[in-house]
Amino acid sequence: xxxxxxxxxxxxxxxxxxxxxxxxxxILSYLLETMSHPTVDEIYxxxxxxxxxxxxxxxxxxxxxxxxxxxVRELTYGDASSRYDANMSDHYHAxxxxxxxxxxxxxxxxxxxxxxxxxxxxxxxxxHRLEVYGLCENCQIRQ
Amino acid sequence: xxxxxxxxxxxxxxxxxxxxxxxxxxILSYLLETMSHPTVDEIYxxxxxxxxxxxxxxxxxxxxxxxxxxxVRELTYGDASSRYDANMSDHYHAxxxxxxxxxxxxxxxxxxxxxxxxxxxxxxxxxHRLEVYGLCENCQIRQ
DNA sequence: ATCTCTCTTGATAATATTTATAAATAGTGT
DNA sequence: ACACTATTTATAAATATTATCAAGAGAGAT
Numbered sequence: 001x002x003x004x005x006x007x008x009x010x011x012x013x014x015x016x017x018x019x020x021x022x023x024x025x026x027i028l029s030y031l032l033e034t035m036s037h038p039t040v041d042e043i044y045x046x047x048x049x050x051x052x053x054x055x056x057x058x059x060x061x062x063x064x065x066x067x068x069x070x071x072v073r074e075l076t077y078g079d080a081s082s083r084y085d086a087n088m089s090d091h092y093h094a095x096x097x098x099x100x101x102x103x104x105x106x107x108x109x110x111x112x113x114x115x116x117x118x119x120x121x122x123x124x125x126x127x128h129r130l131e132v133y134g135l136c137e138n139c140q141i142r143q
Numbered sequence: 144x145x146x147x148x149x150x151x152x153x154x155x156x157x158x159x160x161x162x163x164x165x166x167x168x169x170i171l172s173y174l175l176e177t178m179s180h181p182t183v184d185e186i187y188x189x190x191x192x193x194x195x196x197x198x199x200x201x202x203x204x205x206x207x208x209x210x211x212x213x214x215v216r217e218l219t220y221g222d223a224s225s226r227y228d229a230n231m232s233d234h235y236h237a238x239x240x241x242x243x244x245x246x247x248x249x250x251x252x253x254x255x256x257x258x259x260x261x262x263x264x265x266x267x268x269x270x271h272r273l274e275v276y277g278l279c280e281n282c283q284i285r286q
Numbered sequence: 287a288t289c290t291c292t293c294t295t296g297a298t299a300a301t302a303t304t305t306a307t308a309a310a311t312a313g314t315g316t
Numbered sequence: 317a318c319a320c321t322a323t324t325t326a327t328a329a330a331t332a333t334t335a336t337c338a339a340g341a342g343a344g345a346t
Contacts, residue, residue, distance in 0.1 A: 019313055019322060040303085055325045060304065062323095076221030079333060081303065092256075094264040105263035107256055110273075113235075117275040120248035121237040125277035130253075132260040134268035162293060162342055183332085198296040203333065205294095222304060224332065 005032050009071050009086075016069050023047075023054055027062050031072060031086035037093075037102040039081040075102065096136035098143070103136065148175050152214050152229075159212050166190075166197055170205050174215060174229035180236075180245040182224040218245065239279035241286070246279065 006029050013020065013028075026047050031038070038046070040059050047054060063084055066072040075083040075093065083102055085093075094103045110128060118125045135143065149172050156163065156171075169190050174181070181189070183202050190197060206227055209215040218226040218236065226245055228236075237246045250273075257268045278286065 021313070021323065023324075053325070055327095056303095057305080057326080058324055074221070076219070078217070078219030078221075078225060079302075082221060092260070094260050094266045094268065096266070097269070103264045103266065105260045107259050110253075113250055113273065114275055116250050117235070117237050117248045118277070121246045122280040123237045123239070123246065123275065123277040124283050125237065125275045126240070127277070128273065128275040130256065130271065130273045132257055132266065132268045132271040134261070134266040134270070137265040140267050164294065164342070166295075196296065198298095199332095200297080200334080201295055222331075 002029075002032050005086075012069060012071065018065065018069065023051055023058050024062050024065075026050060027059060028066065028071070028086075031066075031084060035087070035104075037075060037083040037085050039083055041081060043084075092130045092132070094132045094134065094136075096139055097133050098135055098139040101136050101138075105132075145172075145175050148229075155212060155214065161208065161212065166194060166201050167205050167208075169193060170202060171209065171214070171229075174209075174227060178230070178247075180218060180226040180228050182226055184224060186227075235273045235275070237275045237277065237279075239282055240276050241278055241282040244279050244281075248275075 009028055009032065010020070010025075018024075027043060030043060030046060036042075040056060040063070043059050044054070044056055063072060063074070066084075066086075067074055070088070071086060073085045073088065075085060077083070077095075077100070080100065085102075087104065090109055091104045091106050094105055095101075096103075107130075110130065114125045114128055117123060117128075152171055152175065153163070153168075156167075161167075170186060173186060173189060179185075183199060183206070186202050187197070187199055206215060206217070209227075209229075210217055213231070214229060216228045216231065218228060220226070220238075220243075223243065228245075230247065233252055234247045234249050237248055238244075239246075253271060253273065257271055260266060260271075261268045
């Protein structure tokens with residue numbers, strides 16, 4: 001599964017005229033392998049074994065690139081670090097208010113909300129974001 | 144309306160044992176008067192006529208206080224400044240992706256989502272956040 | 287009205303995340 | 317292998333927010 005997704009992503013990048021580099025490849029495959037919605041710092045630490053000299057700027061640059069091409073989604077959390085999700089399928093997130101862990105869940109897409117919001121506000125609505133907050137299973141035990 | 148809400152808020156603070164100060168009063172009443180979900184900087188600029196020496200730290204401190212007491216809600220947007228909403232009634236937000244403006248809208252509360260998410264993820268869900276993104280009326284014209 | 291205790295303010299430094307800059311490096315097509 | 321250009325690295329800068337602490341000001345007791 002992951003291997004196929006990586007190939008698809010690489011093709012997409014090639015078609016977009018994006019040059020492939022070892023760092024770029026490593027960041028992308030790490031994102032596709034993990035389900036953990038990592039932060040920049042987590043990616044940095046995970047790859048410093050393979051790339052001891054990699055700059056954090058490289059990670060930021062590539063994540064923005066992947067975002068622009070439509071390969072990853074950025075999840076922002078106020079002043080806390082953003083998290084990055086390479087799972088572009090239709091899903092939502094549950095965020096732990098204690099440890100920050102993010103877990104996926106599915107729910108029938110809220111197309112009604114976008115229509116309703118558009119009528120109500122006059123906005124030309126293009127997307128929405130839904131998250132639930134609470135304690136993850138680990139943090140429930142520890143409290 | 145606003146006057147009543149201010150009284151209610153002041154009572155709530157007094158009951159919580161919070162000391163009243165001119166700055167605190169000004170920030171709170173400004174938040175209750177405006178419907179614009181202001182940032183810290185906007186609050187700062189709006190009040191510098193009355194309080195030329197007010198520190199931004201004072202605004203941050205008081206907003207956190209109001210948040211803890213349950214008088215305002217913080218809306219976070221990644222690396223951009225947070226916005227603050229003193230309307231604690233049940234509603235959602237439409238955010239303009241061009242100018243950042245936030246407009247309220249109403250929608251039948253998504254209690255189902257929280258239940259579904261809880262079952263799906265094992266989280267003990269306490270709240271949710273829903274936002275729609277798009278172009279506000281002004282920015283639609285200018286594009 | 288004044289005293290006193292304690293909380294708050296204001297000024298500034300510190301922290302953290304992200305972006306900008308520029309020289310060195312490395313892809314990729316020819 | 318060459319040359320052109322994008323990318324990486326290292327570092328500085330920008331931005332938002334929090335921490336620190338001395339000075340100032342509420343509010344209840346006297």
